[in-house]
Amino acid sequence: MNEQNKIAVLGGGSWATAIVKMLSENLETVGWYMRNEQAIEHIKENEHNPNYLRSAELNAEQLDLSSDINTTVANYDVLIFAIPSAFLMKEMEKLSISLNDKIIFSAIKGIVPETGLIIGEHFNQVHNIPLENIGVITGPCHAEEVAMERLSYLTIACQDETKASFVGTSLESWYIKTKISDDIIGTEYAAMLKNIYAIAAGIAHGLGYGDNFQSVLMSNAIREMKRFIKKVHKMKRNINNSAYLGDLLVTGYSIFSRNRQFGNMVGKGYTVKSAQIEMSMIAEGYYATESAFKIKENNGAKTPIIDTVYGILYKNKNPKKEFKKLADNLD
Numbered sequence: 001m002n003e004q005n006k007i008a009v010l011g012g013g014s015w016a017t018a019i020v021k022m023l024s025e026n027l028e029t030v031g032w033y034m035r036n037e038q039a040i041e042h043i044k045e046n047e048h049n050p051n052y053l054r055s056a057e058l059n060a061e062q063l064d065l066s067s068d069i070n071t072t073v074a075n076y077d078v079l080i081f082a083i084p085s086a087f088l089m090k091e092m093e094k095l096s097i098s099l100n101d102k103i104i105f106s107a108i109k110g111i112v113p114e115t116g117l118i119i120g121e122h123f124n125q126v127h128n129i130p131l132e133n134i135g136v137i138t139g140p141c142h143a144e145e146v147a148m149e150r151l152s153y154l155t156i157a158c159q160d161e162t163k164a165s166f167v168g169t170s171l172e173s174w175y176i177k178t179k180i181s182d183d184i185i186g187t188e189y190a191a192m193l194k195n196i197y198a199i200a201a202g203i204a205h206g207l208g209y210g211d212n213f214q215s216v217l218m219s220n221a222i223r224e225m226k227r228f229i230k231k232v233h234k235m236k237r238n239i240n241n242s243a244y245l246g247d248l249l250v251t252g253y254s255i256f257s258r259n260r261q262f263g264n265m266v267g268k269g270y271t272v273k274s275a276q277i278e279m280s281m282i283a284e285g286y287y288a289t290e291s292a293f294k295i296k297e298n299n300g301a302k303t304p305i306i307d308t309v310y311g312i313l314y315k316n317k318n319p320k321k322e323f324k325k326l327a328d329n330l331d
Contacts, residue, residue, distance in 0.1 A: 005103075007170055008064075008072050010091070011082035012036055013282075014052040015107055018143035019082055020063070021056050025173040031064045033072035035091075040065045056147035069094050078103045078167065080137065084282040085110030085119065092127075099127050105135040105158075105167055109191040110284035111291040118188045132160045135167060136184050138191045140246040142256040149175045155243035157181040157188070181243060185233040190225060190244045193306075195285030196292055197221040198251040199263035200309050203319050206267020213327065217305070218252050220330045224303050228292070231299040259285040266312065267319055289313055304329055 008031025009020050016034070023030045034040060042050040043065060047058045066072050073079060074097050083091050085108050106119035115122055120136060123129040135158035145152055154171060156178055158164035168178035181187055200221070201214055209217075225248065226239040239245060251257045262283035265275040276286070293310040296303045308326045311317040 005077040005166065006031065006075070007078040007080065007167070008032065008076035009080045009082055010069065010072065011084075011107075012039060012049070012051070013082065013084065014143040016082035017049045017053040017056055017058075018141075018146040019080055019107055019137070019171070021053075021058060021146060022171045022173065022176055024059055024062050025176075026170050028062065029064055030062055031066070031072050031076040033066055033069050035067055035069075037067045040067055053143055053147045070097050073097050073099070073102065076102075078105065078163075080105045080107055080167075081119065082107040084108065085112050085284060086282060086287050088112055088119070088122070089114050099123075099129055102129070103133050103135070103163055104129050105137055105156075106188065107137040108284075109138070109195060111192055111288050113287050113291065116291045116294060118185070118192055120184055120188050131184070132158075133163070134158070134184065135160075135164055136188045136191070137167070137171075138187050138243055138247060140242055140250040142250060142254055144256045146176070151175050151177070153242055153246070154178045155181050155187055155241075157184040157243070159184060179242070183233075183235060183237050183243075186229050186235065186237050187243045189229050189232060191247060192284070192288045193225050193228060193292060194221075194248040194251045195259040195283070196289050196306055196309055197225070197248060198257050198259035199266075199283070199285045199289070199313075200305050201252040202257075202260035202263020202265075203267035203309070203312065204263075204323060205260070206264040206269075207320055207323055209323070209327075214253070216330050218249065221252070221305055222248055224301075224305055228296060228301045228303060228306075231301045232295065259283045262286065263309075272313055285309075286313060 009016050010033045012034030044060050047060050104123050108119045112122045120134045138155050141152040156164045156168040164180045172178050289310050308322050312319050
């Protein structure tokens with residue numbers, strides 16, 4: 001790694017926009033792939049994303065925008081993927097350029113539905129990217145607060161500390177602090193699982209449960225997360241660190257959390273489909289729930305919260321009845 005390595009972001013949503021804003025604080029040029037050509041032209045003329053984080057000011061002169069994924073991949077060394085996991089396979093099908101000499105960092109907090117793999121595992125097993133060339137960018141951090149330049153924290157995980165430090169330094173600013181980790185699998189699973197627990201928190205809120213119950217739910221969620229991650233990737237980690245507990249709390253409680261919003265709608269009586277239609281952004285936790293349930297079925301982890309959310313979202317079980325049973329078994 002050296003300072004000449006060029007970084008590009010792939011994705012046009014709120015988190016992609018936030019990452020571009022962070023990188024723009026440090027880099028002369030930031031590559032940016034998004035499929036929406038109208039949005040690209042709007043950014044060039046008005047210096048903000050018309051569809052996401054409209055309040056985030058962007059310097060168009062710094063941005064190398066393209067609606068051709070192959071152009072961006074060809075011209076940049078470090079690729080930060082911020083495409084929703086549900087659409088990743090479709091976007092990757094457009095690639096005609098090899099990723100073998102690229103460094104891949106995932107800012108996607110979910111599981112690829114077609115493979116049932118977290119993003120790092122997907123790039124390693126499907127695209128043959130060496131693990132030392134794969135990293136993860138995780139929170140606790142909401143894109144909306146980045147847009148407002150409120151103090152935020154990121155965890156950058158990679159087996160290669162040099163690569164993690166390079167990306168971390170590229171993202172740091174007076175309002176962004178970064179921490180390096182070598183737990184690439186654990187942090188990515190935590191980023192996926194916390195979206196499921198945020199849906200649970202939203203359902204509870206929609207059903208009328210108060211803060212007292214929410215605190216017990218989150219306390220149980222972090223222990224459930226610990227059990228789940230230990231089953232899939234056993235190593236020494238402190239589950240109370242910000243990459244795990246902190247990210248869980250901000251996603252479970254924040255008004256900016258799309259997963260909590262999705263769960264809240266389901267708790268209020270929306271069908272899953274109607275809640276998805278009404279939301280303008282993807283709730284990654286919906287897709288993660290099915291994959292996490294299948295994984296826990298194979299590894300035997302005790303996951304009553306995941307089981308409850310899965311039953312409501314995928315088995316059409318009654319939220320009120322399912323949460324009554326869950327509440328009776330929390331401690």
